[in-house]
Amino acid sequence: ARPRVGYFYIGDHHAKDLVGDLFRKYQVKDYKSLPVVVHEHTTVYDAVVTMFLEDVGTLFVVRDEGVLVGVASRKDLLKVAIGQSNLHEVPVSVAMTRMPNITTIDLEATMYDAARKLIEAEVDSLPVVRCGSEQQLEVVGRITKTTVTRLVVELGSLRNV
Amino acid sequence: ARPRVGYFYIGDHHAKDLVGDLFRKYQVKDYKSLPVVVHEHTTVYDAVVTMFLEDVGTLFVVRDEGVLVGVASRKDLLKVAIGQSNLHEVPVSVAMTRMPNITTIDLEATMYDAARKLIEAEVDSLPVVRCGSEQQLEVVGRITKTTVTRLVVELGSLRNV
Numbered sequence: 001a002r003p004r005v006g007y008f009y010i011g012d013h014h015a016k017d018l019v020g021d022l023f024r025k026y027q028v029k030d031y032k033s034l035p036v037v038v039h040e041h042t043t044v045y046d047a048v049v050t051m052f053l054e055d056v057g058t059l060f061v062v063r064d065e066g067v068l069v070g071v072a073s074r075k076d077l078l079k080v081a082i083g084q085s086n087l088h089e090v091p092v093s094v095a096m097t098r099m100p101n102i103t104t105i106d107l108e109a110t111m112y113d114a115a116r117k118l119i120e121a122e123v124d125s126l127p128v129v130r131c132g133s134e135q136q137l138e139v140v141g142r143i144t145k146t147t148v149t150r151l152v153v154e155l156g157s158l159r160n161v
Numbered sequence: 162a163r164p165r166v167g168y169f170y171i172g173d174h175h176a177k178d179l180v181g182d183l184f185r186k187y188q189v190k191d192y193k194s195l196p197v198v199v200h201e202h203t204t205v206y207d208a209v210v211t212m213f214l215e216d217v218g219t220l221f222v223v224r225d226e227g228v229l230v231g232v233a234s235r236k237d238l239l240k241v242a243i244g245q246s247n248l249h250e251v252p253v254s255v256a257m258t259r260m261p262n263i264t265t266i267d268l269e270a271t272m273y274d275a276a277r278k279l280i281e282a283e284v285d286s287l288p289v290v291r292c293g294s295e296q297q298l299e300v301v302g303r304i305t306k307t308t309v310t311r312l313v314v315e316l317g318s319l320r321n322v
Binding site for chain 1: 177178179181206213218235238239242248277279280285305307309316317318
């Protein structure tokens with residue numbers, strides 16, 4: 001933040017404030033990625049294969065009507081995978097974190113809220129949800145630590161354009 | 162970035178520039194976490210256990226003298242874990258990404274460089290290294306997408322203090 005022609009030097013304190021301002025203005029709905037979902041009856045083996053094929057670190061687990069029932073991270077699946085279970089028989093629902101213990105983020109929330117939830121809940125990925133019929137959560141996207149890190153890189157690269 | 166008493170309104174474009182400025186000023190050496198390392202002869206099973214005990218997503222693999230020889234992510238270990246191998250026999254070196262295919266970050270680099278490398282290399286964690294004896298890399302820390310996300314949250318929380 002050194003002085004440059006055409007800009008006011010505003011000091012570091014205010015510069016830090018602005019990071020929060022920007023992330024509070026950017027909305028989850030504009031930065032979310034596509035969610036990768038599996039059915040709750042999917043086997044752990046097939047869930048891991050889906051994870052590799054889709055190249056994601058977290059799967060969202062749904063019931064027939066697309067209702068969110070759980071989240072399965074690489075950590076969850078790795079825990080089952082090193083156990084004695086037959087991965088072709090155990091369903092992903094055994095390994096996943098279940099509702100209501102899942103941290104979700106609202107479609108209308110800000111990227112700052114999303115970043116804060118990722119840190120506070122100690123998770124890599126948040127399902128972006130909206131309320132479907134009968135007050136059940138429908139998954140419409142995902143926000144991850146990658147989304148936040150990429151946003152920092154994109155903002156910082158403006159200077160080099 | 163609405164106008165407030167005592168501050169100049171500087172506009173969104175400059176606000177975005179400042180994100181890059183801040184991250185280019187913050188240094189890896191001030192934000193790095195402790196690295197979690199395992200020896201290259203550790204079994205995949207023991208590596209996974211270490212990962213859970215230390216609660217990290219990535220292990221750095223070293224040779225006797227502490228020289229970095231590889232990086233093992235949850236993804237790498239999960240790939241081996243769903244295979245037919247005996248995890249108590251296979252060494253972590255079979256699963257890891259090896260030097261020179263590892264993306265590292267220098268102790269003297271900036272947090273912006275670290276964020277950019279995390280995105281470009283598509284990894285969750287970077288070993289922070291310095292040159293040891295005989296031009297070999299020594300691991301002295303780690304920077305992850307969590308480090309970057311936490312920094313965003315901390316900067317943004319100043320406004321609420």
